[in-house]
Amino acid sequence: MSENSAIGVFDSGLGGLTAVKELVQFLPHENIVYFGDTGRVPYGNRSRETITRYAMQDARFLQSKDIKILIAACGTVSSVAGDLGKEFHIPYTGVLKPTAITAAKTTRNGKIGVIGTTATVNSSSYKKAIQRINPDLQVFQQDCPLFVPLVENGFIDRSDIVVRTVVERYLAVLMENQVDTLILGCTHYPILRDVIADVMGENVALIDSGRETARYALHLIQKYNLANPQKKHGICEYYVSDNLDNFSKIAGIFLGKSVSNVQQIKIEHY
Numbered sequence: 001m002s003e004n005s006a007i008g009v010f011d012s013g014l015g016g017l018t019a020v021k022e023l024v025q026f027l028p029h030e031n032i033v034y035f036g037d038t039g040r041v042p043y044g045n046r047s048r049e050t051i052t053r054y055a056m057q058d059a060r061f062l063q064s065k066d067i068k069i070l071i072a073a074c075g076t077v078s079s080v081a082g083d084l085g086k087e088f089h090i091p092y093t094g095v096l097k098p099t100a101i102t103a104a105k106t107t108r109n110g111k112i113g114v115i116g117t118t119a120t121v122n123s124s125s126y127k128k129a130i131q132r133i134n135p136d137l138q139v140f141q142q143d144c145p146l147f148v149p150l151v152e153n154g155f156i157d158r159s160d161i162v163v164r165t166v167v168e169r170y171l172a173v174l175m176e177n178q179v180d181t182l183i184l185g186c187t188h189y190p191i192l193r194d195v196i197a198d199v200m201g202e203n204v205a206l207i208d209s210g211r212e213t214a215r216y217a218l219h220l221i222q223k224y225n226l227a228n229p230q231k232k233h234g235i236c237e238y239y240v241s242d243n244l245d246n247f248s249k250i251a252g253i254f255l256g257k258s259v260s261n262v263q264q265i266k267i268e269h270y
Contacts, residue, residue: 006030007067007217008032008033008067008070009032009062010035010061012040012041013036013037013041013152014152015186016073016074017255018073018187018191018208019071019073019095019214023214027214028233029227029228029232030228031228032237035241038241040054042148042149043076044118051119055074059072059087059088065237070091071213072095073095075117076120077094079094079116098212100183108181110136111179111181112183114182115185115186116185121142126139127141138177144170146170147188150166150192151191154250182204184207185209238261238262239264248260
């Protein structure tokens, strides 16, 4: 590991690319290696044991690429798989801690909503993290299992009646509880940000877990003096565990640009 080593990022699918997009903004000179476990997505309806095993394989693959920081850009892994940094002896962050800190600072009425996968919500990880920061804060949770397949199949238009109906159905209970801050607790969810904002209204602050994680990665780079000294823009490498069909199209939804340098790997070998 050196200053020139890459930042390693993984997710159960392609949602973590929203974190990559933010990392490029915060850390433009850093190289990034991204792995999306597209062959086993989603993680959100799996057991804790299975999620942990998948996360360890994902992290081992990234470690083989000589990374200097490990990021689990996956709300599910961050919630149930523990501290992977201890396993691999490198600086590590999931999306949980930085997002919880920002939400606790942002709320005005003390009512925070969390949306995430079923595994994330069942773990109550965000609720526990927020209430460790401030026990007086109220946290209301809602799992949204249809959000990931909607996004990964390109159903993201805020004017699409199917998209809006699903979003309204899931968010109804959070609106009833009058949350003023809403954590988008899965890195897929910022792609639906516009329609979520329409439904929740302008007085509800949306906390993007991918953005907050990228901001925290900047903190880790500075803390451990790991900044890449190169002056040119960093290089991003992309790896997936399933076929490459439509990758560029779907990745374009998350990154806002097309992607061509992607390779398929056999994650079960790690």
